[in-house]
Amino acid sequence: MVKKIKRPVLAALVPVLALGLTLTGCTDSKDAASSTSSPSDSQASPAATKNDVIKPVALSVFIGGPGQQPTPDNKIYKMIKDKTGVSLKMEFLVGDLQQKMGVMIAGGDYADIMSGDDKLIAAGAFIPLEDLIEKYAPNLKKHYASVWNQIKDPASGHLYAMPAYGVYSGQVNDTAYGGPGFYLQKDVLKEMGYPTPKTLDEYFDIIAKYKAKHPDMIGFETLSFDWRKFPLLNPPEHLAGYPNDGGVIVDNGKAQIFADKDIAKTYYKKLNEINAQGLMDKEALVQNYDQYLAKIASGRVIGMFDQQWNFNDGELSLKSQGKFGSTYVGFPLLYPGATEHYRDRPVVNINRGFGISTKAKDPVQIIKFLDALMTEDWQKTLQWGIQGEDYEVKDGKFYRTPEQRAKADDNTWKLANKADAFLGGLPKMQGSYSDGNATDAGSQPQEFFESLKPQDQEVLKAYNHKTWAEFFKSPVENPIYYPAWSIDLVDGSPAKVANQKMEDLAVKYLPKAIMVKPDEFEGVWKEYVDQISKSNFKAIEDRINEQINWRIKNWSSK
Amino acid sequence: MAETILSKRPKKEQKIDPEIGVGLSWKTIKNQKQLILMSFPIVIYILIFNYVPIWGWLMAFQNYRPALKFSKQQWVGLKHFKFLFQDDTFLTVLRNTLAMSMINLVLSFATAIILALLLNEIKVRFWKRSIQTISYLPHFLSWIIAAGIVATSLSVDDGIVNQLLMKMHIITEPIMWLSEGKYFWGIVGLSNVWKEVGWNTIIYLAAITSIDPSLYESAGIDGANRYQKILYVTLPGIKSTFIILLIMNIGHILDAGFEIQYLLGNGLIVDWSQTIDIFVLKYGIAQGNYSLATAAGIFKTVVSIILILIANSTAKRLGEERLI
Numbered sequence: 001m002v003k004k005i006k007r008p009v010l011a012a013l014v015p016v017l018a019l020g021l022t023l024t025g026c027t028d029s030k031d032a033a034s035s036t037s038s039p040s041d042s043q044a045s046p047a048a049t050k051n052d053v054i055k056p057v058a059l060s061v062f063i064g065g066p067g068q069q070p071t072p073d074n075k076i077y078k079m080i081k082d083k084t085g086v087s088l089k090m091e092f093l094v095g096d097l098q099q100k101m102g103v104m105i106a107g108g109d110y111a112d113i114m115s116g117d118d119k120l121i122a123a124g125a126f127i128p129l130e131d132l133i134e135k136y137a138p139n140l141k142k143h144y145a146s147v148w149n150q151i152k153d154p155a156s157g158h159l160y161a162m163p164a165y166g167v168y169s170g171q172v173n174d175t176a177y178g179g180p181g182f183y184l185q186k187d188v189l190k191e192m193g194y195p196t197p198k199t200l201d202e203y204f205d206i207i208a209k210y211k212a213k214h215p216d217m218i219g220f221e222t223l224s225f226d227w228r229k230f231p232l233l234n235p236p237e238h239l240a241g242y243p244n245d246g247g248v249i250v251d252n253g254k255a256q257i258f259a260d261k262d263i264a265k266t267y268y269k270k271l272n273e274i275n276a277q278g279l280m281d282k283e284a285l286v287q288n289y290d291q292y293l294a295k296i297a298s299g300r301v302i303g304m305f306d307q308q309w310n311f312n313d314g315e316l317s318l319k320s321q322g323k324f325g326s327t328y329v330g331f332p333l334l335y336p337g338a339t340e341h342y343r344d345r346p347v348v349n350i351n352r353g354f355g356i357s358t359k360a361k362d363p364v365q366i367i368k369f370l371d372a373l374m375t376e377d378w379q380k381t382l383q384w385g386i387q388g389e390d391y392e393v394k395d396g397k398f399y400r401t402p403e404q405r406a407k408a409d410d411n412t413w414k415l416a417n418k419a420d421a422f423l424g425g426l427p428k429m430q431g432s433y434s435d436g437n438a439t440d441a442g443s444q445p446q447e448f449f450e451s452l453k454p455q456d457q458e459v460l461k462a463y464n465h466k467t468w469a470e471f472f473k474s475p476v477e478n479p480i481y482y483p484a485w486s487i488d489l490v491d492g493s494p495a496k497v498a499n500q501k502m503e504d505l506a507v508k509y510l511p512k513a514i515m516v517k518p519d520e521f522e523g524v525w526k527e528y529v530d531q532i533s534k535s536n537f538k539a540i541e542d543r544i545n546e547q548i549n550w551r552i553k554n555w556s557s558k
Numbered sequence: 559m560a561e562t563i564l565s566k567r568p569k570k571e572q573k574i575d576p577e578i579g580v581g582l583s584w585k586t587i588k589n590q591k592q593l594i595l596m597s598f599p600i601v602i603y604i605l606i607f608n609y610v611p612i613w614g615w616l617m618a619f620q621n622y623r624p625a626l627k628f629s630k631q632q633w634v635g636l637k638h639f640k641f642l643f644q645d646d647t648f649l650t651v652l653r654n655t656l657a658m659s660m661i662n663l664v665l666s667f668a669t670a671i672i673l674a675l676l677l678n679e680i681k682v683r684f685w686k687r688s689i690q691t692i693s694y695l696p697h698f699l700s701w702i703i704a705a706g707i708v709a710t711s712l713s714v715d716d717g718i719v720n721q722l723l724m725k726m727h728i729i730t731e732p733i734m735w736l737s738e739g740k741y742f743w744g745i746v747g748l749s750n751v752w753k754e755v756g757w758n759t760i761i762y763l764a765a766i767t768s769i770d771p772s773l774y775e776s777a778g779i780d781g782a783n784r785y786q787k788i789l790y791v792t793l794p795g796i797k798s799t800f801i802i803l804l805i806m807n808i809g810h811i812l813d814a815g816f817e818i819q820y821l822l823g824n825g826l827i828v829d830w831s832q833t834i835d836i837f838v839l840k841y842g843i844a845q846g847n848y849s850l851a852t853a854a855g856i857f858k859t860v861v862s863i864i865l866i867l868i869a870n871s872t873a874k875r876l877g878e879e880r881l882i
Contacts, residue, residue, distance in 0.1 A: 224824065225824065282714050282734060283713065283715065283734065285737070285826060286734060286736040286737045286824045286826060287709070287713070288709055290706060291710065291713065295715075491845055491846025491847065492621075492846050492847040496846075497841065500841060506825075507824070507828070508826070508828050508829075511824070511825045512825075512826060515737070515826075
């Protein structure tokens with residue numbers, strides 16, 4: 001059939017078709033343009049503000065994560081309604097967040113209060129909050145005073161989302177520890193008489209002794225798969241007493257890469273030695289993340305350098321198997337003479353937390369409502385619960401009874417008695433209240449200790465600690481620019497390309513350097529350093545230094 | 559493909575139908591109006607999906623930034639092509655891509671044909687069905703799962719491959735398969751075979767079914783044994799299928815795959831495992847450098863077209879079936 005149409009006929013048809021297509025294309029786009037412009041015009045009319053008192057109103061809240069609806073008679077939501085007149089209508093994410101936001105943006109279908117996100121901010125879904133907070137929300141203003149400039153959207157300079165986490169007051173009580181460290185299994189510690197390793201030598205000595213007794217165990221573990229290269233790349237900066245700044249160390253506001261410095265060489269040379277002694281997992285540098293987790297979940301790994309959240313899934317599996325002795329404790333190892341800086345204060349996450357959408361009818365009332373919840377009384381109710389029901393007070397210290405603890409772990413109970421979903425995105429106090437109690441039960445040291453399993457308590461008692469975080473030095477206030485790893489190197493810029501090159505070099509040469517025979521180490525290391533010096537690493541340093549200066553200039557709050 | 563079939567048809571084959579004649583005339587159009595109408599949807603489809611996107615190739619000559627209007631884009635000429643061809647890594651990834659592609663091509667054709675021939679010889683329906691089902695099931699796994707299975711099988715710890723080789727006393731201690739570049743191409747090739755062999759076999763089995771049974775009978779009468787029947791009847795019977803598939807696959811020679819190399823690759827073997835697609839992902843898309851990604855895409859397309867044309871004309875010269 002097709003064969004019979006001759007070429008000239010077709011040749012004549014093509015331009016006709018093309019013209020037709022172009023015409024339809026034009027009309028379509030015009031239609032689309034006019035139809036989209038009309039609703040946005042009507043949107044632009046400012047929301048009217050009427051009076052000062054909070055009046056009964058139902059607010060819709062979009063939570064950008066999956067969750068369960070609280071029960072209709074939920075204790076806390078009911079209290080919020082009784083005292084502030086605001087009833088909350090929660091909407092949780094179902095399915096994929098990016099897709100959901102796409103649909104919301106396309107239809108302009110916003111809830112009154114929404115979890116912040118770059119995509120929504122870029123789409124202009126939020127109203128700027130600076131003036132509202134200045135005028136109507138003294139508590140919020142006070143809460144965010146120290147980070148005021150930092151939490152503004154860098155692109156527009158407006159404040160769209162009020163960060164939910166990372167603004168501290170009073171003493172900061174870390175209890176669980178999720179950060180970097182050289183980890184050792186609790187059973188290992190127990191058998192070795194609860195040692196406290198302080199240097200790499202002491203640490204690997206423990207591993208060597210334990211592995212000699214238990215040859216089936218896997219010695220030291222690390223990971224260099226996909227973006228999770230930090231277990232391999234980050235140890236040198238921590239060992240040398242620097243906080244986690246990514247690929248650079250910062251001295252007096254000046255950043256430089258450390259991959260080719262002696263602090264790096266010392267560490268990888270050590271790994272090369274222990275690898276030769278058979279103390280390192282042979283597969284550590286070729287396995288993927290799932291294999292790594294599987295090994296940890298099997299309970300056979302003696303120790304590793306990692307950030308706790310990265311192997312948390314493996315630990316959860318151990319806990320569900322009841323193998324509490326196979327979970328881990330972190331230690332801050334240091335080079336001689338270095339000062340410890342493993343633990344840091346969490347950083348404010350600028351694009352997360354609630355914002356008020358352009359669809360909200362009365363932003364003033366919403367900001368007043370949120371401001372009301374920012375008082376200590378409300379914060380205690382939201383974070384601890386109700387005194388006498390959810391927690392007790394003795395000598396001014398908050399604590400929970402075993403029954404209250406058990407209830408607090410029960411998800412069904414929580415749906416009826418806690419407002420966790422709403423609290424998650426709400427501006428909240430962290431650290432401690434003015435009466436010295438921790439802002440929530442999980443960070444009250446004594447309360448945290450009591451809630452642990454006996455095996456864990458035994459380990460903590462042996463070290464005379466109450467929390468896991470105490471194994472690390474209390475963090476100092478973050479420098480204003482911190483952390484350097486969050487600096488955007490700008491897509492397609494020489495710095496970003498150079499950064500990719502550096503990572504490629506690291507995952508290529510470091511495993512090689514670790515796995516070769518000890519007398520070949522120097523050769524591989526030299527090649528690595530040569531390659532780095534040939535790369536454009538200056539571009540990375542320049543960009544980071546420029547941004548550090550920018551942050552110091554613009555983020556400082558008077 | 560429809561438009562290429564029409565336009566690339568060699569001159570000498572154009573027999574002129576005396577009743578319709580050549581050239582455009584109202585008479586011709588009238589005569590063929592049903593045909594013309596029927597071809598409309600296909601031509602429109604191809605224009606929209608296969609030709610309009612070529613517009614996007616212009617990105618390769620710009621420093622493309624997504625939010626900007628076309629008139630605001632910065633033109634940079636051949637900068638991105640120069641970056642590609644002057645980068646040492648690109649030459650390595652080109653080598654890897656070609657090598658793994660060739661290995662995959664040869665292995666997958668050979669194994670699929672062999673499996674088809676073997677299956678064809680099995681007379682018990684139950685076994686034939688079972689083997690076929692088992693062999694094509696892995697095709698439905700996504701590469702992320704398949705690569706997980708491969709990585710676990712090759713593990714030093716208690717991977718089945720090392721266990722097996724140890725038990726058979728072929729090796730004395732486990733081999734770290736994924737830490738040596740020299741093993742990687744082989745691993746990729748074999749993984750591909752494991753995953754796709756059953757699926758690739760289906761088309762040959764279909765081709766074999768269409769061979770006239772009387773050919774086997776007459777071969778039998780002439781005294782051919784089982785092997786001779788395979789050699790002189792079955793193989794020539796599926797030759798045309800083979801050639802068409804080969805031509806089509808040659809066009810994809812620069813698509814050595816992405817997932818398996820990405821998922822099994824690691825720093826130690828990056829010089830063997832990185833393919834063009836991974837390189838483009840790392841230095842193009844992940845960096846927001848869409849222009850570079852487009853330039854690499856154009857390069858791949860051009861190479862593919864050239865290879866297809868060569869394969870096609872070779873097939874023509876050998877007097878075989880061909881695509882165009």
